[in-house]
C-alpha cells in the first residue's frame with residue numbers, strides 16, 4: 039500500500055486534536071488583498087528570449103505528415119480532379135486551334151462546328167468544375183489537418199504543469215493564443231499550397247517534359263542541367279526566408295501577447311490615465327511587427343524574380359549553345375515544339391519554387407505550434423494511479439520542501455501538518471509566506487522538492503490527477519469566471535456533460551448568492567459578460583464559492599474568499615461556510631480574524647515553516663498587534 043512507503047521522519051508535528059469524525063472534509067484559504075500583477079515592460083523581451091530558445095530540431099514537415107496522411111482520401115480526390123483538369127486543358131488547346139481555323143475557313147459543316155463547340159464547352163466545364171473541386175478538396179484536407187493539430191496542441195497545453203505558464207519563464211497566454219490561431223492558419227495555408235502546387239505542377243512538368251524529349255533529347259538534357267542550379271538558389275533563399283519568417287512570427291506573437299495582457303486590464307489602464315503610454319507601447323510592438331513582416335514580404339516577392347532570372351538566363355545560355363551544336367540535326371518544327379513545351383514548363387517549375395517558399399515560410403509556424411506539444415508535463419500521472427471514488431478528507435503533509443526554481447530560495451522548508459477528516463483549519467501569515475504555494479502542491483500543480491502529501495492515506499502521486507482534483511475544490515485568490523450564464527459558471531465542471539440545475543440552486547443558496555441571482559434579468563440564465571465583468575467583486579466571489587460547492591468536493595480550499603466582500607456579504611458567506619464545515623473537512627486561508635476564528639486550529643505560515651497558534655492567544659491578543667504582524671486585518 040502506498041502509505042506504507044512514507045518516510046520515517048516525523049510528520050505529525052501538528053497532530054490533530056481529538057476530533058469527532060465527520061463524513062467528509064473541506065479546506066479553505068482567505069488572504070488579504072487581491073494581488074494585481076504589474077504590467078511589466080520587460081515582458082516582451084522575456085517572451086522573445088523564450089521564444090527563440092524553444093526552436094526544436096525536429097524536421098517540421100515530419101510533424102504534420104501524419105495529419106496529412108489521415109486526410110489521404112480527400113487529398114487523392116483533389117489530385118484526381120487536378121489530373122482531370124490538366125487533361126481537359128491539354129484537350130482544349132489543340133481543339134481551340136482546329137475549331138478557329140475551321141471557323142475561319144468555313145471548312146466544316148454547321149453540325150460539325152456545333153458538335154466541336156459542344157465538346158469544347160464540355161471540356162471547358164470539366165476544367166472549371168474539377169479546378170474548383172481540386173481546390174475545395176485540398177482546402178478541406180489542409181483545414182481538417184490543422185483543426186486536428188490545433189486540438190492536439192491545445193490539449194497538450196492544458197496538460198502542461200502550472201510552471202509552464204507561471205513565473206519569469208512562463209509562456210504568455212497571448213503567445214499561446216497566437217500560435218494556436220494565427221500561426222495554425224499559416225500552417226493551413228502552407229499545407230494547402232504544397233498540396234495544390236506540388237502534384238498538379240508535377241503533372242504539367244511530366245506532360246511538357248515528354249513533349250520536349252520527343253522533340254530533342256539533347257536539349258532536354260541541357261534544360262534538366264539547369265534545374266539543380268535553380269534548386270540550389272531556391273534552397274539558399276528559402277533558408278533565409280525561413281529565418282525572416284520566424285522573426286516575423288515572434289514579432290506578431292509579442293504584439294498579441296501585449297494586447298492579451300493590456301486589454302483585460304482596461305480598468306487599470308484608464309484609472310491610471312495610461313491610454314497614451316499604452317498607445318506608445320503598442321506602437322513599439324506594432325512597428326517591430328511591421329518591420330519584420332515587411333522584410334518577409336520583400337523576400338517573398340524577391341525570390342520568384344531571382345529564380346526566374348536565373349532559370350531563364352542560364353537556360354538561354356545553355357540552349358543557344360546546344361542549338362548551335364545540335365542545330366543541324368533539328369527540324370524547325372522540332373525546335374518550335376521544344377520551345378513551346380519549355381515555355382509551359384517554366385510556370386510549374388516556378389510554382390514548385392513558390393511551394394518551397396511556402397514551406398520555408400510556414401516552417402517556423404509549424405515549429406512554434408509543435409513546440410507547444412513537444413514537451414511533456416513535469417507532473418506525471420503514474421500508469422497504475424488509482425481513482426478515488428470517495429474521500430473522507432484526511433490530509434497529511436510530510437516533510438514538504440519546495441522552491442520554484444533551482445536558483446531560488448525555498449518557499450516551504452520541511453513542513454509537516456496533519457488535518458483530520460472533517461476538520462477545519464486556518465492558515466494565516468504574511469504575504470508571500472507560501473500559503474498559496476502549499477495549496478498548489480496539494481492540488482499537485484507542482485511537485486514538492488522533497489516530502490509527500492497524503493489524502494486519506496494515499497500518496498497523491500498514486501492518485502489519478504483528475505480524481506485528486508475532483509475531491510479538492512478551490513476558490514482561488516484570483517476569481518476566474520468565464521463568458522456565459524450564471525448557471526454555466528456555477529456548474530462549470532459539468533459544462534459539457536449537462537448541468538444539474540437543482541445542484542446549482544442549492545450551491546448558490548449555500549453561498550448566499552441566490553438573492554442577487556434572482557434579481558438579475560434572467561436569473562440563472564443571465565449572461566455575466568467576459569470574465570464576469572457585469573458583476574460586482576462580492577457577487578463574483580460568491581459565485582466562485584457556489585461553483586466550488588456545486589461539485590461537493592470533500593476538500594475545499596478558500597483562498598481569500600471573503601476579501602472582496604462587504605461586511606454584510608462577508609457575514610452571509612461566513613454563515614454559508616459554517617454550514618459547509620459541518621459535513622466537510624475545510625482548509626481556510628484567511629486574514630480576517632472573524633473567518634480565522636471559525637477554524638478549529640490556526641497555523642501561522644512564515645519563512646517556509648508552520649507554527650500552530652492557540653486560538654485563545656489569538657483572541658486575547660489585541661487586533662492591532664495581529665494586524666501589524668501581518669496575520670489578520
Ligand SMILES: Nc1ncnc2c1ncn2[C@@H]1O[C@H](COP(=O)(O)OP(=O)(O)OP(=O)(O)O)[C@@H](O)[C@H]1O
Nearest residue numbers: 069204205442449468469470471472473474475476
Ligand atoms: N510561479 C512562481 N514562480 C516563482 N516564484 C513564485 C511563483 N509563485 C509564487 N512565487 C513566490 O513564492 C512566494 C510565496 O508565494 P505565495 O503565493 O505562496 O504566498 P502567499 O503566502 O499565498 O501570499 P499572499 O498572502 O500574498 O497570497 C512569494 O515570494 C512569491 O513571489
